[in-house]
Amino acid sequence: MEIWRHAALLSSTVAVCRIARRTAMGxxxxxxxxxxxxxxxxxxxxxxxxxxxxxxxxxxxxxxxxxxxxxxxxxxxxxxxxxxxxxxxxxxxxxxxxxxxxxxxxxxxxxxxxxxxxxxxxxxxxxxxxxxxxxxxxxxxxxxxxxxxxxxxxxxxxxxxxxxxxxxxxxxxxxxxxxxxxxxxxxxxxxxxxxxxxxxxxxxxxxxxxxxxxxxxxxxxxxxxxxxxxxxxxxxxxxxxxTHIQFPRPPARPAPRALYYGAPLHYAHLCREEAEPPDPTRHPQCNGAEVHYPTPHVKPLDLYEAILTKAACPQTPPTLRQLMQWHLVKALAPTARRVVEHELNNIANRAQAINKCTKLADLLPYAADDPQPCRDDNRNFVAHAGLLASHTTICPHGDDHQLIIDIEKTKPCLEK
Incomplete structure (x- = not known):
């Protein structure tokens, strides 16, 4: 049954087309x-x-x-x-x-x-x-x-x-x-x-x-x-x-999982490897009194994650300053956002002292060496926004800095 089925019978001779208007500035x-x-x-x-x-x-x-x-x-x-x-x-x-x-x-x-x-x-x-x-x-x-x-x-x-x-x-x-x-x-x-x-x-x-x-x-x-x-x-x-990106379930693909865990730099690398979102449209096919549709090749939440993967994907990995200003960081869940901001601020505060590529393990006094990350769990990965000290290098980049992560070593952290 239609919900509260109603409407007015309005002649097309008196229907005046309204021009769409902004509801408020901005x-x-x-x-x-x-x-x-x-x-x-x-x-x-x-x-x-x-x-x-x-x-x-x-x-x-x-x-x-x-x-x-x-x-x-x-x-x-x-x-x-x-x-x-x-x-x-x-x-x-x-x-x-x-x-x-x-x-x-x-x-x-x-x-x-x-x-x-x-x-x-x-x-x-x-x-x-x-x-x-x-x-x-x-x-x-x-x-x-x-x-x-x-x-x-x-x-x-x-x-x-x-x-x-x-x-x-x-x-x-x-x-x-x-x-x-x-x-x-x-x-x-x-x-x-x-x-x-x-x-x-x-x-x-x-x-x-x-x-x-x-x-x-x-x-x-x-x-x-x-x-x-x-x-x-x-x-x-x-x-x-x-107020923040929604995850109805733990994402299945690495790039959206990076956002799920609050690791935006991993997302920036992995999103470029993913295919464009598929078109799920399936046109009706008639068979007598039955209407059939070809079997869809994508589930709704898989499609959502595919669109999410490409929605903010940058052409190149962001620099340290760009990461600190990235709208995507602000769109993370509140706890993840605070962790990312805290880690980036700590790195930025010490980055001015370097004049060559340096591992975060050598830059940050509290950093612990972890040659095999996420063997048991990914708590350390999540706690440091994916920027594991033993597997992240910071390099001077003009008047900015570039963070380089070891994707192959740290990607398993997204599977925990």
């Missing part, structure tokens, strides 16, 4: 709406806050953002609406026609379907894009696989494929906002999402916020909005500030 904003079956939406007037009322067939009429994104299941073009004295959403019907979908109207009920299986996702994007324009916004469309029996068809998608496609699509939308800077605000409007869509969207939004911090945003905020039934107040129901 803030970039992404609006993400989950849309279920627009054919079923009814006419309401939304109370958008501050005494302002706006009519529209979706709660997006209350939103202001730099970029609008609508998330739908690709089953949306096999839906039906109306009947039993309840008219279908005429804007949705006309948007379906304009997208080239087959439209069957009978006894006040409307059913839509793709004219062919080829180009299924294109039909989805054109239908939902046209409908968003009728609501007054220019929106990108992220479509994912569907799961279950919908619109007379059995969809053979999987939860892993749904989440992978959503993460991939949303990250592309964040990249489209331009170079990361300042704050990123992600507003997730779950008013119209069906069954699992709001949950998946909120989970994906938190991961995207984490990736945004790694990429260079100073702060990321995830907020959820909904419209209360009957009164249609558009209200914020959840808000979270994502």
């Amino acid at each position: 803030t970039k904003s992404l609006y993400l709406a989950t849309w279920g079956n627009p054919l079923e939406w009814l006419a309401v007037e939304y109370q958008c806050g501050g005494g302002e009322r706006r009519s529209g067939f979706a709660s997006v009429v209350c939103a202001e953002a730099d970029r609008y994104v609508v998330y739908v299941l690709d089953s949306v073009i096999t839906a039906s609406g109306g009947g039993q004295g309840r008219p279908p959403n005429r804007d949705a019907v006309e948007a379906a026609r304009s997208a080239g979908l087959s439209v069957d109207e009978k006894d006040g009920r409307v059913a839509i379907s793709p004219p062919q299986c080829e180009g299924w996702r294109r039909y989805v994007r054109e239908y939902i894009g046209a409908l968003a324009r009728r609501a007054g916004v220019e929106a990108s469309v992220v479509a994912t696989a569907a799961v279950g029996r919908l619109g007379g068809r059995l969809y053979r998608g999987t939860p892993d494929l749904v989440l992978s496609e959503l993460i991939h699509g949303l990250w592309r939308e964040v990249e489209a906002l331009g170079p990361p800077s300042g704050q990123l605000r992600i507003a997730v409007d779950v008013t119209h999402g069906v069954n699992f869509m709001p949950t998946v969207a909120l989970w994906a939004a938190r991961l995207i916020a984490s990736l945004a911090l790694a990429a260079g945003y100073e702060k990321a905020v995830v907020q959820a909005y909904n419209a209360t039934p009957g009164e249609w107040h558009y209200v914020k129901v959840y808000s979270e500030e994502v």
Whole structure:
């Protein structure tokens, strides 16, 4: 069942397209709406806050953002609406026609379907894009696989494929906002999402916020909005500030594990060895009344880690001064960040005394020699931000210094 299914029947002749606006100075904003079956939406007037009322067939009429994104299941073009004295959403019907979908109207009920299986996702994007324009916004469309029996068809998608496609699509939308800077605000409007869509969207939004911090945003905020039934107040129901990179599980690959353990210099070396994140998109394939999807080659958290690996990967390893100023260090978990800052400050305080390449074991008075690191555990590795005294050399580098780590000797520390 659709959550609080509703919306206003708004004629396209009065829908005025709004230009996306920044919500605040230094803030970039992404609006993400989950849309279920627009054919079923009814006419309401939304109370958008501050005494302002706006009519529209979706709660997006209350939103202001730099970029609008609508998330739908690709089953949306096999839906039906109306009947039993309840008219279908005429804007949705006309948007379906304009997208080239087959439209069957009978006894006040409307059913839509793709004219062919080829180009299924294109039909989805054109239908939902046209409908968003009728609501007054220019929106990108992220479509994912569907799961279950919908619109007379059995969809053979999987939860892993749904989440992978959503993460991939949303990250592309964040990249489209331009170079990361300042704050990123992600507003997730779950008013119209069906069954699992709001949950998946909120989970994906938190991961995207984490990736945004790694990429260079100073702060990321995830907020959820909904419209209360009957009164249609558009209200914020959840808000979270994502302050550091998230690790839903211990990472599987060496580069993100370096961030997990607070070893940014190891990350800077290892991230360049990793492949670019794969595209998990799997287009629908029709088999009678069943819709199949090729088996995905990546799990959602593997994809998240692959994007994280490349989100902040530098072209060359940073110098000591660059490490001390690196935004990625600030995006680490609080304890890891403090450890990294402490180690780098200690090294910087003593680095001015050297005029040749020197091992940290010879530079730092407290350093202990450890010729075979991490034989039993990696506590020493973590406690020193990966900069093991016996396996890290500091060299003068112009008016700065370069830290050189023995990757081969210390890489096993990331496997503990």
